[in-house]
Amino acid sequence: MGRCISAFVLFSVHILSRLFYRIDVRWVGDHGVDPWRELKSQNLRVIAFLHHTSLFEPIFTGGVPLHFLWFMAGRILVPGADKTLQRPIVGTFYKLLTPAMVPISRKRDASWDGFLSRISEDTIVMLAPEGRMMRRNGLDSKGQPMSVRGGIGEILQDIPSGKMLLCYSSGLHHIQSPGERFPRIFQTARITYEIVDIAAYKRSLAGGDAPLKLAVAKDLEARLEKYRWR
Numbered sequence: 001m002g003r004c005i006s007a008f009v010l011f012s013v014h015i016l017s018r019l020f021y022r023i024d025v026r027w028v029g030d031h032g033v034d035p036w037r038e039l040k041s042q043n044l045r046v047i048a049f050l051h052h053t054s055l056f057e058p059i060f061t062g063g064v065p066l067h068f069l070w071f072m073a074g075r076i077l078v079p080g081a082d083k084t085l086q087r088p089i090v091g092t093f094y095k096l097l098t099p100a101m102v103p104i105s106r107k108r109d110a111s112w113d114g115f116l117s118r119i120s121e122d123t124i125v126m127l128a129p130e131g132r133m134m135r136r137n138g139l140d141s142k143g144q145p146m147s148v149r150g151g152i153g154e155i156l157q158d159i160p161s162g163k164m165l166l167c168y169s170s171g172l173h174h175i176q177s178p179g180e181r182f183p184r185i186f187q188t189a190r191i192t193y194e195i196v197d198i199a200a201y202k203r204s205l206a207g208g209d210a211p212l213k214l215a216v217a218k219d220l221e222a223r224l225e226k227y228r229w230r
Contacts, residue, residue: 004073009093010061010070010073014061014066016062017062017063023060026192028194029195031193035195036067042163043161043163045164046152047127049126049127049129051168053169053172054172054175059175060169060191062189072124073098075123077102077115077125078094078098078100078102080102082104082111102118119158127151129149129152130146133178134146135179157213163198164197164201165193165196167191168229169190
């Protein structure tokens with residue numbers, strides 16, 4: 001039942017996104033003829049969404065084929081900010097989007113450890129590695145520069161193999177920015193995807209002076225700067 005509800009919400013957002021927005025998609029590197037179908041057969045384990053600027057980022061589902069949305073439904077494990085999930089409308093929407101939405105606090109506490117314990121071979125972890133949204137001034141809600149946090153490195157430490165889909169958003173402040181209630185319609189949203197082999201990726205970062213989680217954070221920040229549309 002949970003998978004069916006999740007699929008219904010994903011399909012609905014997909015349809016609405018295609019009605020009211022243009023979604024421009026591009027891929028980095030050699031991704032095959034149909035990367036979405038290949039991802040389904042390549043043990044996809046992590047989806048990392050970078051350049052987190054809006055709670056309306058689910059509109060990017062408009063550029064994802066329905067067969068892949070059905071594949072994700074019921075499999076996604078998401079760490080969600082407890083503050084966001086407590087909101088009556090937005091929180092309910094995200095809980096319906098994926099039943100495995102795990103509330104975590106802003107602090108490194110038992111809620112994060114509980115999330116890590118739920119990762120299994122059958123789950124696809126989806127997260128925004130920056131851990132908070134960028135405001136229009138380019139900073140987070142506390143006026144601090146945006147950066148990738150070490151949580152994604154901790155997740156990758158526990159996943160020996162499989163694929164990771166990196167999603168570089170162009171940003172959605174022109175559609176809806178934090179604090180605004182309603183989105184602007186008939187706009188263009190742009191996103192770049194990159195498929196990364198997890199085992200090879202971790203090997204490429206091993207041997208340096210920094211621990212894996214710090215090396216991953218630094219590398220993802222560099223990739224975002226290189227690949228996102230401007």
